Amino acid sequence: MSLRTLTIQPDPANPKLTERVSGLDQDGHAVETSVTVERPLTLYLNGQEIVTMMTIGDYPDCLAVGYLLNQNMLRRDDRITGIDVDEETDTVVVRTGRATDYEAKLRKKTLTSGCAQGTAFGDVMEGFGTIRLSDTARLRTSWIYALSKAINLTPSLYLEAGAIHGCVLCQEDRPLVYMEDVGRHNAVDKIAGYMHLNGVPADDKIFYTTGRLTSEMVIKTVQMGIPILVSRSGFTAWGVQLARQADLTLVGRAKGRRFLALAGTGRLVFDADPAGAADEDRRHARKGSGDDE
Incomplete structure (x- = not known):
């Protein structure tokens, strides 16, 4: 499969996304390694700080729109009149035709199980039960x-520096859009924003993530209208419960020849012999290991 099928993919060579730092290894030897850069981004919707x-820091427009959607x-039918990104002040402003x-909603925010202090609001499940995949x-x-x-x-920031999550929008056996970030919720939101800004339909897509299948991941995938995670x-x-609802x-532990489906199994078509699937190369098997990396 050609990686050229990817519309967007990680850019580990981007100097803004990693830094080289020095330190000592377990034997006391001087070493230099790459670390992932994280920076604050303040999101405004019209005149209100959100x-x-x-x-x-990459794709701030997609991240902002996806966050607001999720x-x-x-709203899906809102008219976005502008997206202003200011790298000097680390801000992004999304402007809409609707006031x-x-x-009140901002006062009800609660921490979620996602890493990097992701936030969800008290009514984030508004309409969840009415969505039909x-x-x-x-x-x-x-x-x-x-x-x-x-x-x-695929070359990635994870393989370059670690401490990052990846999410990929796919169609059949083709990865289309591959986003990474320090929190999986950010990577999800980037894809949601990309789909909305580019009019990408969701009904025939697959969402792939390196992170845990939590309630947050399930809710956001359902909100995007994607039927497979x-x-x-x-x-x-709770992730399994919501997926069944x-x-x-919902397919997890998909490594090498193995996977486990715990919800929506009626969509599965068993057309491949697991014995014919290749085991993972050990260099890449660490991607997603331990759920948090």
């Missing part, structure tokens, strides 16, 4: 194996 996020602050005021979408097991291989062989990592009980196809 949140300050810690992010690697927090139900931006907005979320003062495509019942014609399918997930061939051959696609799971092909996607895992292609994504794990695949991860290298494991599940939380929404009939989201």
Whole structure:
């Protein structure tokens, strides 16, 4: 599979995203290594400050729009009149034709299980139970194996410096958009924003993540209208419960020849013999290991 199928992919050579630092290893020897850069980004919706996020700083327009969508602050039919990014002040302003005021909503924010201090609001599940995912979408097991291989062989910030999560929008066995960030919620929001800004349909897509399949991941995938969620990592009980409620196809622990589906199994098509799938190269098997890396 050619990596040229990716519209957006990580750029580990971007000097703004990593830094070289020196230190000592376990034997006391001087070493130099790459570390991931994180910086604050303050998001405004029209004239109101919404949140300050810690992010690697790429695709701030997608991150801002996706965040607002997934927090139900931006409606699908809202007309975005402008997105202003100021790198000097680390701010992004999303402007809409509709007047907005979320003062009451902002007071109800609660911390989620996501790393890097992700926030969700008290009514983030507003409308969750009314979303209907495509019942014609399918997930061939051959696609799971092909996607895992292609994504794990893609040059990434994770392989360069670690301490980062990756999320990939896929169609059948093709990865399309690969985003990374210090928090998986940010990577998800970047893809949600990209889809909205570019009019990408969700019904026939697969969402792949290196992180845990938590309630947050399930909620955001359902909000985006994507019917299939695949991860290298494991599940939380609430994540499974919500996936079953929404009939989201939930596949976890997808490494090498193995995977486990705990919800939406009616979409699975078993068209590949697991024995024919290749084991992971040990250099890449660490990607997503331990759920947090």
